Amino acid sequence: MTATIxxxxxxxxxxxxxxxxxxxxxGPDIIDRILGLDTLNINAIAVxxxxxxxxxxxxxxxxxxxxxxxxxxxxVAMTKYLVRGDVIE
Amino acid sequence: MMEDSLALPLWLDALIATxxxxxxxxxxxxxxxxxxxxxxxxxxxxxxxxxxxxxGATLMGSMxxxxxxxxxxxxxxxLITVFLFAxxxxxxxxxxxxxxxxxxxCRERTHGxxxxxxxxxxxxxxxxSSSDSQR
Numbered sequence: 173m174t175a176t177i178x179x180x181x182x183x184x185x186x187x188x189x190x191x192x193x194x195x196x197x198x199g200p201d202i203i204d205r206i207l208g209l210d211t212l213n214i215n216a217i218a219v220x221x222x223x224x225x226x227x228x229x230x231x232x233x234x235x236x237x238x239x240x241x242x243x244x245x246x247x248v249a250m251t252k253y254l255v256r257g258d259v260i261e
Numbered sequence: 262m263m264e265d266s267l268a269l270p271l272w273l274d275a276l277i278a279t280x281x282x283x284x285x286x287x288x289x290x291x292x293x294x295x296x297x298x299x300x301x302x303x304x305x306x307x308x309x310x311x312x313x314x315x316x317g318a319t320l321m322g323s324m325x326x327x328x329x330x331x332x333x334x335x336x337x338x339x340l341i342t343v344f345l346f347a348x349x350x351x352x353x354x355x356x357x358x359x360x361x362x363x364x365x366x367c368r369e370r371t372h373g374x375x376x377x378x379x380x381x382x383x384x385x386x387x388x389x390s391s392s393d394s395q396r
């Protein structure tokens with residue numbers, strides 16, 4: 173059952189990645205683009221985990237952990253730049 | 262490729278499949294909300310709640326999958342889940358604060374204007390425009 177569900181879940185997550193890309197390209201304000209990029213990061217983690225299950229290897233999960241870390245740090249840095257005008261003051 | 266799935270009992274297989282499919286549907290709903298909502302403050306609701314729940318359900322299904330079919334316990338999913346659940350509210354709060362600071366326009370029918378409250382806070386009075394001097 174799982175072997176048939178995993179490609180369907182991958183297709184649904186890819187569709188949500190496309191919707192996030194639409195918001196990232198079209199967002200009226202820059203904060204919309206930041207929100208789209210943050211959601212793109214979170215959905216990419218799920219795509220990487222499902223891909224690791226699909227090829228049956230857990231080696232790829234360090235990349236998911238790294239993307240989670242970098243996505244949070246970059247989102248905080250961009251919003252802090254927008255609010256304060258500087259990242260590290 | 263995925264021949265280990267035959268060794269799982271049926272209820273565990275059904276549980277993992279339900280977690281994957283439910284997580285994918287919930288994350289898709291959050292992304293549809295991100296793409297379709299008319300306003301930034303409404304758009305912030307969709308991905309920050311639904312997408313976190315969807316990715317959390319997917320990671321939980323992956324945790325069960327690798328705990329049952331493989332020797333040893335995989336710690337990476339627990340790390341990713343804890344990190345994601347700890348940082349998603351923080352980043353949503355930072356984005357909402359940046360949007361309020363930039364005075365991103367909201368819809369006409371929104372009740373109240375939060376920028377007046379922002380002007381009363383210390384640290385925002387220097388950079389804001391002259392709406393405080395009138396009251």
